[in-house]
Every structure is written in C-alpha cells, then in structure tokens.
Amino acid sequence: MDTKYKAEPYRIKVVEPIKETTKEKRIELLQNAGYNPFTLRSEDVYIDLLTDSGTGAMSDKQWGALMQGDEAYAGSRSFYRLEGVVKHITNYKHFIPVHQGRGAEQVVIPLLTKHDKMTFISNMHFDTTKAHVELAGARAIDCVIEACYDTKTYHPFKGNFDLDKLKHLIEERGADNIGGIIMTITNNSAGGQPVSMANLKATAKIANAYHIPILIDGARYAENAYFIKQREKGYEDKSILEIAQETFALADIFLMSAKKDGLSNIGGLIAIKDDEALFQACQSRVVPLEGFPTYGGMTGRDMEALAVGLQEALEEDYLSHRIDQVRYLGDRLKAMNIPIQWPTGGHAVFVDGKAFAPHIPFDQFPAQSIVNQLYIESGVRAVEIGSLLLGRDPDTKENIDTPLQLVRLTIPRRTYTQNHLDVVAEGMKKVYQNREQLKGLSFTYEPKILRHFTAKLKPL
Ligand SMILES: *Cc1c(COP(=O)(O)O)cnc(C)c1O
DSSP states (O other), X not given: OOOSSOOOSSOOOOOOOOOOOOHHHHHHHHHHTTTOGGGSOGGGOSEEOSOSSSOSOOOHHHHHHHTTOOOOSSSOHXXXXXXXXXXXXXXXXXXXXXXXXXXXXXXXXXXXXXXSSOEEEESSOOHHHHHHHHHTTOEXXXXXXXXXXXXXXXXXXXXXXXXXXXXXXHHXXXXXXXXXXXXXXXXXXXXXXXXXXXXXXXXXXXXXXXXOOEEEEOTTHHHHHHHHHHHSTTOTTSOHHHHHHHHHTTOSEEEEETTSTTOSSSOEXXXXXXXXXXXXXXXXXXXXXXXXXXXXXXXHHHHHHHHHHHHHTTOHHHHHHHHHHHHHHHHHHHHTTOOBOSSOOSSEEEEEHHHHOTTSOXXXXXHHHHHHHHHHHHOEEOEEESHHHHOBOTTTOOBOOOSOOEEEEEOOTTTOOHHHHHHHHHHHHHHHHTGGGOOOEEEEEOOSSSGGGTOEEEEO
C-alpha cells in the first residue's frame, strides 16, 4: 500500500496499560521532582518520550529466544551465538559483550588515552562518551558541519564531519595527541542526524593518513544505513546490511549501546577489527569492570534476545516504518509552525528551544522549561538536550552555551501508535500557544558530573 507514512509492519500481541493523570496532579508531581522529569516515576508519565534507550518492544522471536539462554559463566552458547551475529554484521575479528554502551566506553577509552593532554574528536560526542573521555583525563572536541546548528535549513546529512576543521584540529594538536576519531552514527545529540558514506570515507582517509584510530559509536548504525540508502546516490539498491558492512570496513573499533539498534532492553558491545593487543587489553579490563569476557555484564538470555534484535533492526520494513513514525510527528509540529531540527532524524523529533522561547537565556535552560510545560499540559515526558545536559567547561567551570537548545521527543521502537503521537503534537501546540509565559530555571542542587540526570531546579 502506498500511504504517506508506512504502517506498522507488525501486529500487537501483548499490551501494557498506561494511565492519564490530571493537570493539577502533574503540577504537584513536577514540583516534587525538582522540575526535572528524570526524577519522575514512570507510572506518573502518560507517554514516555524520555529516551529510545532500552524502551522498545521485543518481538515474539526475541521472547522465544530468551528461553534458550545459556547462563554458563564461561563459554556460554549464547555468547557464541551473539558473537556470530556481530562478526557477520561487522566483519571484525574480535567481540566482547558489555552491559550497555557506557560499559564499552569505560573499557576502551582509557586504553586509547595514552598520556596526559590527549584529545578525542567526534562529529558530536554523546554525553556518556564525553564523560568517559573526560574521566580518562582527555578532552572531547566536536567537529560537525555548521549546517547542523542551523535547524531551519534542510541538509540530508547534518551529522557530517567538518573535514577542514578536522584536519586543522589534528595539525594544531599533533596527531600523537589524538586518542581517536569517534564517528557517532547517527549523530544523537543534534537530532539523530545521519552521516553520509562519502563523509565517513573522507574522515577515515584523514584519520588513516595520521595513523589515528577510528571508533564508530554506532548505537544507531542501522538507522544511519537506512538514511544513506534513502538519500545518497549509489546506495539505492544496496541492502541495509551491505551499507552497514561498508561502514564498519572504514573503522577499527565499534562501540555500541545495544539498547538502541539492538532492539533490546539492555546490552552493549565492543567489536575490534584486528588489533590483537587492544583486544587483549580490553579482555583484561572488562573482567573487573563488566564481567568475564564471554558475558560482560549480560545474562545468557539477554545475549540471545540481542542476537535476534540485531538482525531484526536491519530489516528494511522495520526501518522504513520507524523513520516514518518520527517524520510523522515532525511534520505535525512543523505544520503548526513549531521550530524543529529539519529534516527529522532517526530516533526523535528535536524541537528548537532557542527559537521557541528566545526570551530565556541559555543558562536558564529554555528547552528544560518547554519539557516541563509539556509534561504539565499533556503528561508527555521529553528530555532537554542543551546547556543543562552539556554542563560546565572542565577548565573554566562556566555553563557551556550552544545554539542547540533542544527538546528531544524520543520515539521508543515498536511501542507507540500514531494516536499517541497526536497527543504529543496537541500537547506541544498548547505549550507553543503560551510560550511567552515560559520561565527560566535555576539550580537548587547541581551534581558535578552528568548533572542533568539528578539535578533539582526551580522556576525563576
Ligand atoms: C545511548 C548512547 C550511548 C551510551 O549507551 P548506554 O547504553 O546508554 O550506556 C553512547 N553513544 C550514543 C550515540 C548513544 O546514543
């Protein structure tokens, strides 16, 4: 059927009830939560668009696979099954499971941080990636094209590296001081925006010329491959798997939060192309941090479910519905003149909080103010991706400014319907109609690292 948005390529077998609350109740709940929806109970949320991380629905095949989990501490059958799938997708020689994406980061990043004053360069670091770079004593620099910061203007690959800036940064800092080049696909923090194959190839060429290791932070590598197929010439007739394999061939190390394109509720992975020494160092490090290298913090049954999920996430039917669902919500908001990052990306619609509430300065967190009002109006939980999340500069201790003060409406995989998204759009419309009344926020409690998760705030 040729419809404007592709219908769900599945039918519903199990349901989980959700409940609406009243506006009065939500005003009280939000106040008790310190104006930070991260600290709300999920039962007090009607439609939860906080994250797409581990919040998706598993398929009947995944639930079936759970029963086949082998819970052996060492050498589990489920490990070998998962390893087979990861090696097939990546063509890499080595694989280690970890409990989630940040588990992979804490194992690998310190091993690449060979001395003081090292820098990692990414198109855009995800927040936990940046935190692990800084915990290792290094610095994280983002190097994405300018178009990424211009939410209004269409660009098919807003996650692309700025290649001139990349070369300049390497020359300026010295190749020996660069711990790695991290390709974040898709670029989560700026709208789930894809990186083109041409840009990945050009980035790899530069990194190879300077002998700098290349990492793929590939939580959403399948969504990135889908965008390449849709938008990049020469890829129309390739399969998602072929595009993914071409992508992995460009890098040395693959870190993944399997809670995204692994279609699983928990899990992560490290895959290494052929660096034996790095693999051995990771195997030693993973034991005290995550667990023995054949389980790395995962149960046998979770490894089984992930082995199936990784393959389902490469199915084109699944991906085209997923990306269309995000586009549907984006189109609805755009039709109401609500400013969003355009085009919509892979996993979320990002509302431009700076354009939405220009009267609130960056260090009073305009996007957080919108997130809070959306919860009050509709019971929908979104999340701020802006200066609250970015935190403070590790050297100057000042709040970090960014043109991207975003509200992320993150769509869990295979979970909500179009009617749910209509509730989100109507809620956002109410917030937008009364946007002049939105107020900035200040801290009553500010944690030192990853402050957005547990901070307490109050309206000014
Ligand atoms: C989610 C995510 C991570 C971290 O993974 P967790 O499973 O949440 O620990 C790293 N990088 C990117 C791009 C992500 O989206």
